[in-house]
Amino acid sequence: MTTLAPRASTLDALAPLKSWWPVVIGLLVLYVPSYWMLAHGLWNSDDYAHGPIVLVVTLYLIWQQRAVFAAADKATRGEAAAGWILLAVGLLAYALGRSQDILLFEIGSQIPVILGALLITLGKKSARALWFALFFLLFMIPLPGFVVDAATGPLKQYISVIAEQILYAAGYPIGRSGVTLTIGPYQLLVADACSGLHSMFSLSAMGLLYLYLMQHTSTARNLIIMAAILPIAFAANIVRVMVLILVTYHMGDEAGQGFLHGFAGIMLFIIGLLFLFALDGILGFIFPDRPRTRAQA
Secondary structure, eight states: OTTHHHHHHHHHHHHHHHTTHHHHHHHHHHHHHHHHHHHTTGGGSGGGTTHHHHHHHHHHHHHHTGGGGGOOOOOOHHHHHHHHHHHHHHHHHHHHHHHHTOHHHHHHTHHHHHHHHHHHHTOHHHHHHTHHHHHHGGGGSOOOHHHHHHHHHHHHHHHHHHHHHHHHHTTOOEEEETTEEEETTEEEEOOGGGGOHHHHHHHHHHHHHHHHHHTOSOHHHHHHHHHHHHHHHHHHHHHHHHHHHHHHHHHOHHHHHHHHHHTHHHHHHHHHHHHHHHHHHHHHHHSOOOOOOOOOO
């Protein structure tokens, strides 16, 4: 008789988790085809190569908070009502995006769908525990075309101007006409891919993930790093373009093109992360973290 008690308690502990399996199966039915389409399409391009990384990181963040699904918390009526509204909105967005081939709606719908399911089944505590994982899914959503078109032109212009001025000040024979740079006998066009828009998007994701994982207790330190993520990504892209220009000037056009396709993207991430680590280290001396207080038993 005594051996039955632990077994019963184990089953009781797993009961809330078992109730979530229908939700998991429903999510798989909805979004596995979407992920399959992305894996054989958009994720194969350099602009959206960060998509699989975002997905894996999101699953890891959810796994870290897996205790939420085994909690005995139940949603209140208000939380459940809000959850049903979010779920309905998410499913409508999914249906529209799937039927009309609008990835913004199809992929973006998973956030209200998952959030709605959490509120319906477990309440706002679970949503609060998984807030960053749901927020991080935003970086999986493809940028709308009108955003890309509106931002690409100005970014290319700024990068061309800054790269030209820095290299000219360093003594290089460089000139500019629009977004075309002439250095020595070579002409280089700052193409759309060199605008760095998608790289800034993915670097922002990595920067926010770094900030979340570090869990700094200094509010000022967190805010400064958050505000610096986009400027750091922009500066890293300028460095990348300047390196490409210098490689072309000193080693020839073939070397520049090879560098562009083989290493420039990786270098951008390395430079961006190094800038971020350096800034965080400097801020650590100015705004040191406060010791964390442990809750008394």
